[in-house]
Amino acid sequence: MSAHTASPDTRDDAPPFRYTAALARDIELRWQDWWSEHGTFETPNPAGSLADANLAAARGDKLFVLDMFPYPSGAGLHVGHPLGFIGTDVFARFKRMTGHNVLHTMGFDAFGLPAEQYAVETGQHPAITTDQNITTYRRQLRRLGLAHDPRRSISTTDPDYYRWTQWIFTQIFNAWFDPDAPHDDGVGRGKARPIGELVAEFEIGARPTPDGRDWHTLTTAEQRAVIDGYRLAYVSDAPVNWCPGLGTVVANEEVTADGRSDRGNFPVFKRNMRQWMMRITAYADRLIDDLELLDWTDAIKAMQRNWIGRSEGANVHFPITMNDGRAGDITVFTTRPDTLFGATFMVLAPEHPYVDELTTVDQAAAVADYRRQAASKKDVDRQDENREKTGVWTGAYATNPLSGEQIQIWIADYVLMGYGTGAIMAVPAGDQRDFEFARKFGLPIPAIQEPPAAWFGHRGIEPTIDTSQWPEAFIGDGTYVNSSNDTLDLNGIDNKTDGIATVNAWLEQTGRGEATITYKLRDWLFSRQRYWGEPFPVVYDADGYPHTLPDSMLPVELPETDSFSPRTFDPDDEFSNPESPLDRLDDWVTITLDLGDGPQEYRRDTNVMPQWAGSCWYQLRYCDPSNTEAFIDPVVEEYWVGPQPDARPDHPGGVDLYVGGVEHAVLHLLYARFWHKVLYDLGHLSSKEPYARLFNQGYVQAYAYTDDRGVYVDAKDVEERDGAYFLGDRPVDREYGKMGKSLKNSVSPDEMYDAYGADTLRLYEMATGPLDASRPWETRDVVGMYRFLQRLWRNLIDEQTGECIVVDEPLSDELTKQLHRTIDVVRTEMDALRFNTAIAKLIELNNAVTKLGHTPRAVAEPLVLMAAPLVPHVAEELWRTLGHDDTVTYLPFPEADAQYLVDDTVEVPVQINGKVRSRIVVAAEADRATMEATALADDKVVAAIDGAEPKKIIVVPGRMVNIVV
RNA sequence: GCCCCGGUAGCCCAACGGCAGAGGCAGCGGUCUCAAACACCGUCAAGUGUGGGUUCGAAUCCCACCCGGGGCACCA
Structure with a gap:
C-alpha cells in the first residue's frame, strides 16, 4: 500500500x-x-568533566529519563521502534519546560549474538557492521528530532566503556555473599563483601573452613579452592544449556519454554560443562523483596517473582536402609509439610544418586530400563504436562517420619533432579500429580483433610473421606483427619497456615526436618563461546586458578581477527563441544604478566561475556560518560540516581522513568538489578535499584500477509480488492502482529519523513x-x-x-x-x-x-x-x-x-429515575436546595413527573439532579 | 490449567460511579478546480463483548462467562 x-x-x-x-x-x-x-x-552535571553546577541548579530539579538500550539492527529503524523514544522525548522536553534538569540520551547495545550473527551473515567483521549500523541509527534518530545529549551516547563496544564492564566483573569476582551481614539500612541481612574480608575471617579463625581443618594447614591450592567457592563470579562444572546451533552455551533466561534458544530458535541441550556463573541466587530474596520499592507494573513484578520462584516449605528426612545395610535418609522438599501424614510413597528423579543403592535385585532390570528411557528424553518432553504418568518401583521402602509407616520408593520422570532435592514425598490425596500416579499404580490414597461441602457440591458427589469416590486430589484449606501420632496432632485444625506451622515446629524439634525456602532461579550462566563480546579480564595461572587483572591492565581489548565466526554445529548434534574463537589466537591467549609474584606465564580466559553484561549498568555511564577515574563519580551518581527520601522514605534510587517493552522482564531487568545491588553492597553506589519507575510501552502492530505456502510476503506489495487481499493475482491471507522483519510488515520512518515530515x-x-x-x-x-x-x-x-x-x-x-x-x-x-x-x-x-x-x-x-x-x-x-x-x-x-x-453558571442534567429528562442552568456554586428547586420548576421535569410526588431527590452540587418518583 | 492486560461508532481512541464523545481516520454533502488531487467547511455514526449483582444512577465497582494479546506451567 x-x-x-x-x-x-x-x-x-x-x-x-x-x-x-x-x-x-x-x-x-x-x-x-x-x-x-x-x-x-x-545537560550539565554537578561535578566532573560535564560539570556546570550553576547551570544545573538553574535548570531545576534533576530528572533522568531513559529508553531501553537499543541494539543497532542492520535493518535500521521501523516506525514501531521510536514509539517509546518519542514518548520519552516528549516527556523530557515537557519536563525541561516545567523546570527540570533532564538527562536524556541514547547509546547502543552493540555487543552480542544478534550483532555477531548479522556480521557472520554478511561476511563482514562485526566491528564494521556494528559501526555502520550505529551510524544508520544515529542518522534516523537525529531525523526524529530527539532531544538527546550527544555527549553521553556510548556503545558497549567502545573499549572506554567495556573497560568498566570488565572492572565491574572484577568487583563481582572479588566479592562474596555473606548471608549474615546486616544491610546498611539495618533492615534485613545478606550482602556482598570484598573477598579480602573473607580471607581475613579464615585467617584469624573467625570462620570455620568447609571441612573444619585449620586454615593455615591448607595448601595454597586448597585455600584458593575454598575462596573460589565463595566468589559471586565463579567457574563451575555443572549442567548448562548447550546450543550447538549457536556454538555457545546460553543462560536459562535465554531458553524458551519449548527448550530452544530465544536467538535463532535452535535446540538446547543440558550438558555438564565448565563455565562462568554469577551467583544471582544469593540475591533471590532481595530481588523479590525490593520489588515492593519499585514503581513498576504488577505484570512485570509478577513475572520477576514467578521467575525467581520463591517457594516456602520444609525439607523432611525420610529414613531408609541401603542395599548394603547402611542406614541413611532421603531428604525431600515440600511446600505442604502439613500433609505429611498422607505421604504413602516417595518418588525419586531417575537420576537421583541413591537409586543404585536402593534398587532391589528383583526390580533392577525394570529400574535400569526405565532410567535408560528417561535419559533418552529431553527435558522438554519430560515436562509435557499432558503425558501419562510413568514410573517404576525400586523395590525399596522408606519410613514416613510422622506416621512411621513403610512407604514404597519409586522413580518417575515427572520428578526433576534440578528442582528441590530431586525427590518428593507423594501425598496422593493432596497433590494432583501424585493422585494420578497413585491411581495408575494402585497405591493407597488415604484422606488427610476433609474438603469443605462446596468442594463436593461442585463435583456432584456426597461428602466423604473415602477417596475412591474423589475425582481428583483436594488442595486447599480443610479440616485435618488421620493426622496424628504420639507427639503430634493436627486433627481438627482447619487451615493450612496453622497446619504447616505446627508440623514445621515438630520437624525442627525432633530433627526430622526444617523449614526452608527453595527457588526456581538458577545462577546466571555468564560465559559465551563467541567472539563479539567483552573478553573476560581473567588469566589462569600454572595451577589453573583464575586471577582477575588489576585495573591498570584494563581494558582487555578484544583482539583483532578475521576468523571471528564461531564454530557452530548441526543444531541437533547434542554431543558437540564449544570452541571459542578466541581459543584460536595462540599469541593472544598466552601471556607473561607480573601479578605480584614476578613475571609468570598465564593463559587468558577465552570466553566472552553475554550480551546482557553491557546493559547491566549503561545508564550509570550515561551520567558520567567520559570519567577515566571511575565508572561513575559518586557525586554524579547521587545526583542523578540517588535515593529520594523526599519522594518516599524508602525510595531506592534509580532512573526516574525507564520506558521499554515488556520482553526484558526476566533478562535484562533481572540481571541489571543484580549487578546494581552488588555494586551497592560494595559501596560504589548510593542507589539500591537501577530503575525506580518502569513504564512498558505498547507495540506498533501491523497486518502481515502469507501466501499459499504460508510464507510471509512483503506487506507493501499487497493490495486490497473487494475485501480480499492479493499479491498481484495471487490471493494472500491476512494476519496481524508486532511490526518487524520476520512478518515483513515494516514501515520505515524514512517513508514518513518524505511524505509528511x-x-x-x-x-x-x-x-x-x-x-x-x-x-x-x-x-x-x-x-x-x-x-x-x-x-x-x-x-x-x-x-x-x-x-x-x-x-x-x-x-x-x-x-x-x-x-x-x-x-x-x-x-x-x-x-x-x-x-x-x-x-x-x-x-x-x-x-x-x-x-x-x-x-x-x-x-x-x-x-x-x-x-x-x-x-x-x-x-x-x-x-x-x-x-x-x-x-x-x-x-x-x-x-x-x-x-x-x-464557570459562573453550569448546565446540569436532570434525571427522572436515572434517565436524563431535562437540563437546567444554575450558578456553579448553587447549593442543593437551589438546584432542587430549579429542577422541580423546569417545564420538562414538571411534565415528566406528571404530578407524582418525588420519593427521593438526589442532588450532586454542580453536577446533576436525580428525581426518583 | 494459572497469572496479567484489553474488549466503547466501519477503524484508532476519549469519558472523577452522574448528559456515552475530546480528537483523528474512513463515509456522506458542499466550497475550490475544466476535472481531479490537495486544502477547507459541514455532516452521519455506537448505548459500551455476554449474563447477573451493588446503586437513586454503572462503560466505570463486584461475580461468572466469551473473545483477543502477553507471560508462566509436572516446581513438589
Missing part, C-alpha cells in the same frame, strides 16, 4: 508558504543543525493511543495529524507571503477560558504520559482559533509552547516567526490561571 505513503501534496500549485512535507523537511533539518551547533540538549510522524505516534497500549499502524491515518499542523501553521502564517499574521488584540472571555482549560489539561496529561488526550485538546483549541478567522498573539504563543514538546521543529520555527530569537526548549510551559477554570 505504497500508494498511501506518497505525499498528499504532489500538486505544483500549492501556496508557496503552505506547511508541506517539503517545507517540514526544510524546517526540521535546519533546526536539527541549529540544536547541534548550539549544544541545546547538553518528522513532526507529523511524532504527533501521529503519540496521538494513536496511550503510550502503554499496542496499536495498529495505519499509514492512511497519518494525514490527520498533518492537517492539524497545517491548520496550526495557517493560523499563524500567511500561506502566500510567509508573513506572520497574528494580531495583538485581547482574547474574548470564551477563548481565554478555553485557553486556560487547555493548558490545565495538557499539563496534567503530559505529566501522566497521556499524550493522546493532550493532543486532542490542542487540536480543539486550534480549531477554535481557526473559527475566529484571525489569531490573537495571546493564544498563538501559548499554543506554540504547548505544542513544542510534541512537534519541536515546527514549534521552533513558529516561535521565531512570532518574533522571538531563543529556542523553545527551556522556556516556561504555559500555566493555567485558576480563575478561568471555573
Whole structure:
C-alpha cells in the first residue's frame, strides 16, 4: 500500500508558504543543525568533566529519563521502534519546560549474538557492521528530532566503556555473599563483601573452613579452592544449556519454554560443562523483596517473582536402609509439610544418586530400563504436562517420619533432579500429580483433610473421606483427619497456615526436618563461546586458578581477527563441544604478566561475556560518560540516581522513568538489578535499584500477509480488492502482529519523513493511543495529524507571503477560558504520559482559533509552547516567526490561571429515575436546595413527573439532579 | 490449567460511579478546480463483548462467562 505513503501534496500549485512535507523537511533539518551547533540538549552535571553546577541548579530539579538500550539492527529503524523514544522525548522536553534538569540520551547495545550473527551473515567483521549500523541509527534518530545529549551516547563496544564492564566483573569476582551481614539500612541481612574480608575471617579463625581443618594447614591450592567457592563470579562444572546451533552455551533466561534458544530458535541441550556463573541466587530474596520499592507494573513484578520462584516449605528426612545395610535418609522438599501424614510413597528423579543403592535385585532390570528411557528424553518432553504418568518401583521402602509407616520408593520422570532435592514425598490425596500416579499404580490414597461441602457440591458427589469416590486430589484449606501420632496432632485444625506451622515446629524439634525456602532461579550462566563480546579480564595461572587483572591492565581489548565466526554445529548434534574463537589466537591467549609474584606465564580466559553484561549498568555511564577515574563519580551518581527520601522514605534510587517493552522482564531487568545491588553492597553506589519507575510501552502492530505456502510476503506489495487481499493475482491471507522483519510488515520512518515530515510522524505516534497500549499502524491515518499542523501553521502564517499574521488584540472571555482549560489539561496529561488526550485538546483549541478567522498573539504563543514538546521543529520555527530569537526548549510551559477554570453558571442534567429528562442552568456554586428547586420548576421535569410526588431527590452540587418518583 | 492486560461508532481512541464523545481516520454533502488531487467547511455514526449483582444512577465497582494479546506451567 505504497500508494498511501506518497505525499498528499504532489500538486505544483500549492501556496508557496503552505506547511508541506517539503517545507517540514526544510524546517526540521535546519533546526536539527541549529540544536547541534548550539549544544541545546547538553545537560550539565554537578561535578566532573560535564560539570556546570550553576547551570544545573538553574535548570531545576534533576530528572533522568531513559529508553531501553537499543541494539543497532542492520535493518535500521521501523516506525514501531521510536514509539517509546518519542514518548520519552516528549516527556523530557515537557519536563525541561516545567523546570527540570533532564538527562536524556541514547547509546547502543552493540555487543552480542544478534550483532555477531548479522556480521557472520554478511561476511563482514562485526566491528564494521556494528559501526555502520550505529551510524544508520544515529542518522534516523537525529531525523526524529530527539532531544538527546550527544555527549553521553556510548556503545558497549567502545573499549572506554567495556573497560568498566570488565572492572565491574572484577568487583563481582572479588566479592562474596555473606548471608549474615546486616544491610546498611539495618533492615534485613545478606550482602556482598570484598573477598579480602573473607580471607581475613579464615585467617584469624573467625570462620570455620568447609571441612573444619585449620586454615593455615591448607595448601595454597586448597585455600584458593575454598575462596573460589565463595566468589559471586565463579567457574563451575555443572549442567548448562548447550546450543550447538549457536556454538555457545546460553543462560536459562535465554531458553524458551519449548527448550530452544530465544536467538535463532535452535535446540538446547543440558550438558555438564565448565563455565562462568554469577551467583544471582544469593540475591533471590532481595530481588523479590525490593520489588515492593519499585514503581513498576504488577505484570512485570509478577513475572520477576514467578521467575525467581520463591517457594516456602520444609525439607523432611525420610529414613531408609541401603542395599548394603547402611542406614541413611532421603531428604525431600515440600511446600505442604502439613500433609505429611498422607505421604504413602516417595518418588525419586531417575537420576537421583541413591537409586543404585536402593534398587532391589528383583526390580533392577525394570529400574535400569526405565532410567535408560528417561535419559533418552529431553527435558522438554519430560515436562509435557499432558503425558501419562510413568514410573517404576525400586523395590525399596522408606519410613514416613510422622506416621512411621513403610512407604514404597519409586522413580518417575515427572520428578526433576534440578528442582528441590530431586525427590518428593507423594501425598496422593493432596497433590494432583501424585493422585494420578497413585491411581495408575494402585497405591493407597488415604484422606488427610476433609474438603469443605462446596468442594463436593461442585463435583456432584456426597461428602466423604473415602477417596475412591474423589475425582481428583483436594488442595486447599480443610479440616485435618488421620493426622496424628504420639507427639503430634493436627486433627481438627482447619487451615493450612496453622497446619504447616505446627508440623514445621515438630520437624525442627525432633530433627526430622526444617523449614526452608527453595527457588526456581538458577545462577546466571555468564560465559559465551563467541567472539563479539567483552573478553573476560581473567588469566589462569600454572595451577589453573583464575586471577582477575588489576585495573591498570584494563581494558582487555578484544583482539583483532578475521576468523571471528564461531564454530557452530548441526543444531541437533547434542554431543558437540564449544570452541571459542578466541581459543584460536595462540599469541593472544598466552601471556607473561607480573601479578605480584614476578613475571609468570598465564593463559587468558577465552570466553566472552553475554550480551546482557553491557546493559547491566549503561545508564550509570550515561551520567558520567567520559570519567577515566571511575565508572561513575559518586557525586554524579547521587545526583542523578540517588535515593529520594523526599519522594518516599524508602525510595531506592534509580532512573526516574525507564520506558521499554515488556520482553526484558526476566533478562535484562533481572540481571541489571543484580549487578546494581552488588555494586551497592560494595559501596560504589548510593542507589539500591537501577530503575525506580518502569513504564512498558505498547507495540506498533501491523497486518502481515502469507501466501499459499504460508510464507510471509512483503506487506507493501499487497493490495486490497473487494475485501480480499492479493499479491498481484495471487490471493494472500491476512494476519496481524508486532511490526518487524520476520512478518515483513515494516514501515520505515524514512517513508514518513518524505511524505509528511518528522513532526507529523511524532504527533501521529503519540496521538494513536496511550503510550502503554499496542496499536495498529495505519499509514492512511497519518494525514490527520498533518492537517492539524497545517491548520496550526495557517493560523499563524500567511500561506502566500510567509508573513506572520497574528494580531495583538485581547482574547474574548470564551477563548481565554478555553485557553486556560487547555493548558490545565495538557499539563496534567503530559505529566501522566497521556499524550493522546493532550493532543486532542490542542487540536480543539486550534480549531477554535481557526473559527475566529484571525489569531490573537495571546493564544498563538501559548499554543506554540504547548505544542513544542510534541512537534519541536515546527514549534521552533513558529516561535521565531512570532518574533522571538531563543529556542523553545527551556522556556516556561504555559500555566493555567485558576480563575478561568471555573464557570459562573453550569448546565446540569436532570434525571427522572436515572434517565436524563431535562437540563437546567444554575450558578456553579448553587447549593442543593437551589438546584432542587430549579429542577422541580423546569417545564420538562414538571411534565415528566406528571404530578407524582418525588420519593427521593438526589442532588450532586454542580453536577446533576436525580428525581426518583 | 494459572497469572496479567484489553474488549466503547466501519477503524484508532476519549469519558472523577452522574448528559456515552475530546480528537483523528474512513463515509456522506458542499466550497475550490475544466476535472481531479490537495486544502477547507459541514455532516452521519455506537448505548459500551455476554449474563447477573451493588446503586437513586454503572462503560466505570463486584461475580461468572466469551473473545483477543502477553507471560508462566509436572516446581513438589
